[in-house]
Amino acid sequence: MLRHMCIYQLFYKASSSMDTGSMYQLRNLINRRDVTGPDDVVQKFRPHQQFLEDVTDSYIVAACLDVMEEGCSNKNNIEFVEKISQKVMDCFNLGVTENSSISRIRNDLEAIHADEQKLFAMRVNDHYQCALCGKCFTSLVWFKKHLTSKHHWKLHQANTNEHCNNAVGQFLFMSLLFRDTCDSYKMCDGARSVCNAHFEWLYDSALKHSKYKIWLWRMITYTLSILGFRESFEYKWNISVNLNGGIRNNIPNDNAVEIQVNNIKRELNTQGANKSYESAKQICMTTQVIHAIKQNLMRTSRTAKSKSTRPEADKSGDIMKMVEFLRQKGAIKNVCWNSFQNFREPLSGINAEELHAWIGEQKRIANMFM
Numbered sequence: 021m022l023r024h025m026c027i028y029q030l031f032y033k034a035s036s037s038m039d040t041g042s043m044y045q046l047r048n049l050i051n052r053r054d055v056t057g058p059d060d061v062v063q064k065f066r067p068h069q070q071f072l073e074d075v076t077d078s079y080i081v082a083a084c085l086d087v088m089e090e091g092c093s094n095k096n097n098i099e100f101v102e103k104i105s106q107k108v109m110d111c112f113n114l115g116v117t118e119n120s121s122i123s124r125i126r127n128d129l130e131a132i133h134a135d136e137q138k139l140f141a142m143r144v145n146d147h148y149q150c151a152l153c154g155k156c157f158t159s160l161v162w163f164k165k166h167l168t169s170k171h172h173w174k175l176h177q178a179n180t181n182e183h184c185n186n187a188v189g190q191f192l193f194m195s196l197l198f199r200d201t202c203d204s205y206k207m208c209d210g211a212r213s214v215c216n217a218h219f220e221w222l223y224d225s226a227l228k229h230s231k232y233k234i235w236l237w238r239m240i241t242y243t244l245s246i247l248g249f250r251e252s253f254e255y256k257w258n259i260s261v262n263l264n265g266g267i268r269n270n271i272p273n274d275n276a277v278e279i280q281v282n283n284i285k286r287e288l289n290t291q292g293a294n295k296s297y298e299s300a301k302q303i304c305m306t307t308q309v310i311h312a313i314k315q316n317l318m319r320t321s322r323t324a325k326s327k328s329t330r331p332e333a334d335k336s337g338d339i340m341k342m343v344e345f346l347r348q349k350g351a352i353k354n355v356c357w358n359s360f361q362n363f364r365e366p367l368s369g370i371n372a373e374e375l376h377a378w379i380g381e382q383k384r385i386a387n388m389f390m
C-alpha cells in the first residue's frame with residue numbers, strides 16, 4: 021500500500037495534465053473517476069492499484085508495438101520474449117547498471133568504509149592516537165580535522181549527483197519493481213523478495229520511511245548473515261502463507277497475522293460485557309481449530325462455498341485506448357513529461373554519509389540484541 025502511495029505522491033500531479041502520457045492525463049483520458057490522488061490511496065486502494073497496473077501495462081504494450089515494428093524475428097518463443105523485453109527495457113533505460121545513483125551510492129559507501137577502517141586502526145582504548153605524530157584525540161571530528169590539515173590526508177567526501185532524470189523511466193522502474201515484489205509474495209518466492217528488498221530499502225531510505233527502512237534492513241541482514249544457511253533458507257521458504265489454496269494465492273505473513281487478529285477481535289466482540297482475560301485466551305487458542313473443523317465438515321458434506329474473490333473487471337479497452345493515445349505522436353521512447361523537467365529520482369537524494377552512519381548504528385544494535 022505504501023509503495024503505491026509513493027508512486028502517486030511522486031508522479032500524480034494536477035500540474036502535469038498537459039504532459040503527454042502523464043498519470044494525471046491518462047486518468048482523465050479513460051475517465052477513472054475513482055482515482056483521485058495520493059491522499060485517497062489508502063481509502064480506495066483497489067482502483068488506485070488497478071489504475072497504476074493499467075498505466076504500466078499500456079507503456080509496456082506501446083513499447084512492444086514500437087519494437088515489433090522495427091522488426092523482430094520469432095524463431096524460438098523464449099528467445100523472442102527475452103529479446104523483446106530487453107529492447108523494451110532499453111527503450112526506458114530500465115537496466116540497473118545504467119542507474120547512476122546506485123553505483124554512486126555504492127562507491128561512496130565503499131570509500132567511506134575504507135576511511136573508517138583506517139581511522140579505527142589508530143584507535144587506542146577510548147581515544148585516537150595519530151600514527152604520524154603521536155598526538156591524542158578523544159573526538160573523532162577533531163581527529164579527522166587534524167589528519168586533513170596537518171598531514172594532508174584526503175578523506176572521502178560524498179557528493180550528490182545533481183543531474184535530472186527522465187521521470188517516465190523512473191516511474192516504470194518503481195512500478196515494475198513493486199509489481200515484481202507483490203508477485204514474489206504471491207508465488208512465495210522468498211529469494212526474489214529478498215533481492216527486491218535491497219532496492220526497496222534504498223527507496224525507503226530516500227523517501228524517509230524509517231519503519232520500513234529498518235524492517236527491510238533486518239530482513240536482508242537476517243537472510244544474508246545473522247541466520248545460518250538452514251534458517252535463512254527456511255525464512256525465505258516461509259516468507260508468505262497460503263490460507264485458501266491455489267497458485268498465486270499466498271499472502272505475506274504480517275497480513276496473515278492481521279487477519280487472525282481480526283478474527284479474534286470479531287469473536288471477542290460477540291461476548292459483549294462478558295469478555296475477560298480468560299475468554300480471550302480461550303478464543304485465541306480455538307479460532308484456528310474451529311476454522312479447520314468447519315472447513316473439514318464443509319469438504320466432507322460438499323457444501324457449496326460462497327466465492328470470496330471478486331470478479332475481475334476487464335480493463336483491456338482502457339489499455340487499448342491509452343496505448344493508441346501514447347503512440348499517436350511517434351515512438352514511445354520519445355514520450356517526455358514536460359512538467360517533470362526538474363525531476364530528480366529519489367535515490368539521487370540519498371546522502372551516503374548519513375546512510376553509512378545509519379548502517380553503523382544498526383550494526384551496533386544487531387551486535388547487542390541479535
Ligand SMILES: [Zn+2]
Nearest residue numbers: 150152153154
Ligand atoms: Zn598527527
